[in-house]
Amino acid sequence: MTATAPTTTRAFGVDLITFFDPGFWGLSGSEELEALAAAEPRRVWDTILDALQEAGVAELEMTFPPADRLTAIAAYGSAEAFSAELERRGLSVVSAYFAEIEHAEDVTDPATRAAILAAAETEAAFLAGIGASFLVAGLPMRRNNAEGDGLAPVDLATAAPIADIANEVGAITKRHGVTLALHTESHSVFWTPRDVDLFLLLTDPFLVAFCPDTGHIVLGGETRSSSSRATVSGSSSRTGRTPPAPSASTRSWTRASGSGTARTSAPQARASSTGPRSRRRSPGSATRAASCWSSTPPPTRSGSSSRPAPTWRTPPPASSDPPPPPRVDRRTTTTRRE
Template sequence: MLPFGVDLITFFHPGFWGMANEDEVVAFGNAQPRPFWDRMLDTLEQSGVTGIEMTFAPFGADGLIAAYGSHEGARAELDRRGLAVASGFFADIAIEGGVGDPQSEARWLAKGEELAKALAGWGADVMVIGLPMRASWDAQPPLFVGLDLAQKAADFANRLGAAVLRHGVRLALHTEAHSMFCQPRDIDLLMLLTDPVYVGFCPDSAHILLSGGDPAAIAARHAERVVIAHWKDATGPMPINIPIDHAIHHAHRAYFCALGDGKVDFGAWAELMATRTSQNWAILEIDAVPDPLTETRKSLEFARTVLERLPPSRVGCPA
């Protein structure tokens, strides 16, 4: 059975830290990395998952190293808790935007390669990225995700993928809702334009559903390129005319729900992941919850139950 990790955005809720808002969480993580990481890793040790996916600061590689003094010290703290780094989410591209800008791309390539070196040193072999957000439907002038823009994004992804692969790390595109890699057509287009040698796929079941797609069907179209996947549930698609601004990620959270409580067909999803993909980890993604221990345990139990229900003759058998 696939081992499960959890994306550290799970710990972004200020209620878990007894703080008033997310800015305070970020400030605490940056100012006091040791108690910040100790609490997260101690909680994860109790949860039953065995891996972590790092994400934006202070939940990233730099924060982990700052907490324990060195790359090796960080690995020792993970090892003694029975945890491993499963993957790293390099969030700068999605947060900053600006694909096609030479200065931004040069900075991302350098930072991405540094992250890949750190991941490889911890035994991880996947780096996930998101692509920039779309503009709102009523933006003037409109921003169309056409062939020219998609080609710029694909060219950059290919170059970043080549850079990190030199360190034994595979790049994977994540299907972030309201980004230029979210609509079913967007996903097919970017998968076509990127080189499969250098660019893999990280389907996120909830984000695909938010964008109106069928998560299992879309992942199946590109199953051979899935190197990691985010297991997440949602109540249904979001309106296509919702404003895409600084609050869009918070707007997503109203649609996310516990695994099994939403509209994702996890029977089809689990069978696809178990029979037609090649990956070392599955990632539970639970956006910013006040009780990460309880929610992670519930999600892990649900995911394992779904996998256990698959017919033994199907598991491990390529379609």
């Protein structure tokens, strides 16, 4: 009897930064792509949307220019016309990247905060108008590294004002029916499992969700997954070496995507945090993240032995008592038992 392949109703989506390779356009550099988008935004967006349709990709995430809101409106004249072009091709926008928090020099500055909140209002209204669900945000870059250069630890004092602005942005987007999701980013304050713990503790689960990116997480040197607040996830290809990392090994990660699996490889190293922008940890957190991604068991490092499971991770003995009623997790709108 012939085995049938597993099927799924889940859509496969891509971040439009995929189209930023100048070679796709027959160009020699990013400056030429920027010039093309400024001169012929309709040509750029038509090419992107047609390529997605031809590849069978149904969903997309908008990102930096030229794959952003302003260029799309310049191409089609309005958000409504852009939405019609998507619908004509059977495409939909799921999310857009929001870089204003990440790029802010000082989130406590009143003018900076006002600009971030105004941008969030505009972006959320646009996303709601085209039927998108998430605004994905990165957080600021770290100002220290593993070698101790720069005494700027990501502590409570550092994290609190960033979490505050994230909560405010989340409150704005919620009013439009759009959810803010924090994206793990290499070299940022939201990178390692401990960073994720810290910021998910400080942000309101009703306002702020989680967008784990496996490639960035592996670059941080940690592989534990995170929480039930995961709503949309990314799988970035990270094949380059993050300095200094002289002996980085490679780990293979997978996550569900459409009818198959998206696989990425990334160097496993606790690397310096001074590199350019490349685009948690609690009992039971790994199981709570299962809806986000799954990973193949990472290889044991040479010369090391597997760490025994802590005693607090040992499952409790079976009980004859009836199980507790299912609880609805408001962060992922899925029902699970604890």
